[in-house]
Amino acid sequence: MKNIKKYFYLLTVSAALASCGQTSQPNPEVFSQTPADAASAVNSTEAEQTMSSSTQLTAASTQLNTNDWPVYKEGSSGEDVRTIQRFLKMHLKSASTLAVDGHFGAATERKVKEFQALKGLGADGVVGPTTWSHLLIEVEKGDANLAVQAVNDYFNIGTTIHYTDVTEREVAEFQRAHVSAGLKVTGKVDRWTWKALIAGVPGNRVQLAKAILNNGNITLADTVSYPADASDAIEETAKGLKATTAVWNQPSQFTKVELHLPMLQFMQDLSKKYSFNVTSITGYPYHRKDSNHYKGRGFDIGTINGEKVTESNKALSMAVMRECIAAGANEVLGPSNDPGHKDHVHCGWSPK
């Protein structure tokens, strides 16, 4: 989907903003238009220039450094499809009974077409860059709606519809991690932050993942035919994608999650002092139900400096556990403090 040939077109921020009286937003944006959404391009260009939607994206001469918008259509599934369904329910009264189930079926397609027709877009039922830009609804602290629920879903901090202090901190942390990509640290989910959340941001995370892949002091568990092992998670992240994660107690189900930036940084930093084997990141369906593994916020170390982690070499694992704590991990378990962690060190960064 990300390999689809792109058509770029630019609008200037000044022209678009001047015509609708919005405050100036220094963050630049580039639309990328894909063929799957191209049917609507002719109509949508006009629609966008008339600022018919308060939530649409504007574009500028320089680029916000995100990946291209993902394209979804009937048959698609996953977290982003849940987001589409939530936006549809907010935009369309007639979508009140539409299920937020993450499956882009015939009912979702009908509502997408209805929405596109309402906005004067080509009603092809495909959610590409143009449709995304019209669907987005900006949210901030104090808001309580399905768009907020989608934000909380992305950060794996529950499915409340309330924009809480935790939501605001997570959003700000995300923005801080992507300042170099063009995000401002506001704690609000503006259109640029939405795009970074949905399309993903190459950069720090990608570079760290590449460095980890090429790091001789870090080995990653690689289980043939299992899609959510440590190696898979880092390889996907190195491509600018979310990592595949297991779902608790559901051996055949998988979903996607973004790996926590401080965790990746810690792996790199730790490798300067120790060599180690990462046995799990997003992991397996039998971690604890609310495990940080499923949130992309935890990883396990099974071997340190060539020695397996056991109860008889606690000094070594405790030294690594102290490094985890110093790096901000607040869920640090090993042979020295937990009977369930006799053969590995677990470092997790729970949302604060």
Ligand SMILES: [Zn+2]
């Ligand atoms: Zn663990």
